Amino acid sequence: MTYENFCDELKAKSSAIHEKSDRLVQLKLAVILTDTKLYSKVLGDFFCIFKAIEDGVQNNIDHKYLTDLWIPALLRADKFVQDLEYYSGLGWRDMLKPSAAALKYVSRIETLANEEPALLVAYVHTMYLGK
Template identity: 35%
Template sequence: MTLLAVELRESTRTLHAEAGRSKFMKYFFKGEISMEIYGRFLISYYHVYSALEKALDQNKDNAQLSLIYFPKELSRKSSLEQDLEFYNGPEWRSMLSPITPAQQAYISAIERCSTSTTPELLIAHAYVRYLADLSGGQILSKRLQKYNGIPEDKGVTFYRFDLIEEPDKFKEMFRKRLNQVEISDELRELIVEEARLAFQRNIDIFQEFDGELEGLPMTRHEQLENLAALEKEKAQLAAEAEAARAKKQADLAASARTGFLASLNPANLWNSLVGTQTVDA
């Protein structure tokens, strides 16, 4: 049987690419999403994550959901609140209504899973949302800062996971937990289908902003260029992270060698000997 993490990835690959090629993401990567539009876009995500994290909390005792329940490390609601105030001001909560059709459809999908006899369906929504944030968040935050002159510590809290030191290792652990989920074949198929639905709900949110974005729809060539740029930046970030880990390990090894060599210094050996004799006396 195919591992659940692999099945989720493969079954959503096409929709994942479609989301990356959306008009909203095209303008995002070109730096043409205004701070005003982005501030309103975050309201959609605030509704989604409020519903998701409430649902996960309500079902945290479910044996299968508990495997991928990491509220301290992954929860995004409080970080979204900080960013919403940055972009929309202290009265941002007044902008939460009315709820748009795409927002409501996403919320309803999550609530349906939460209150059903199979809350394990929430695994699909956690997979789609949190792994996407961990994978692409750094790239998106850099784009926001680059094109809008945003200070490094402002406006991108949503993309920062302060309690996750190494995102790649965390994602690997998360996928292993997915593969430990014990469910029937029927429920497994439903979870995979729910993941596809979650991706579509996310695309629907993007499309609600299409009417505000100027320019012609992307050609197929532009879509592929946009996706290639994303993959290139993801690879570059991964390489930088790997280099940083290697440097950290090298520094630790060098520090250990320095300490050992210092202990062989004649003066240090003599002080150690005298100290030992003093204790013995």
């Protein structure tokens, strides 16, 4: 199958896993939204992941595939901080530690940022634009 552009190919090849992931997230969301401590924990994990992606892109901003991905209006890490301060207070960084899964994911993002920054394109597409 041929595709008009990279985004179309990435969307087609990742749509099945996105649908499965979306269903799982929706099921978990019902539980998470009823418990602010659990919700804060999830927000903390997402903060770590988005922060790693944003730092990775910013640290490689001169890379030919990443230059155009730095769109300040899309940045989310600071928004997660606002939510975490609201739900867990100003000391949330001391109270909330990332899960093992989030730390593993962040480690992979950091490795790519240092060794193969072009691969951050897939993370940006998935986490910021994926559907």
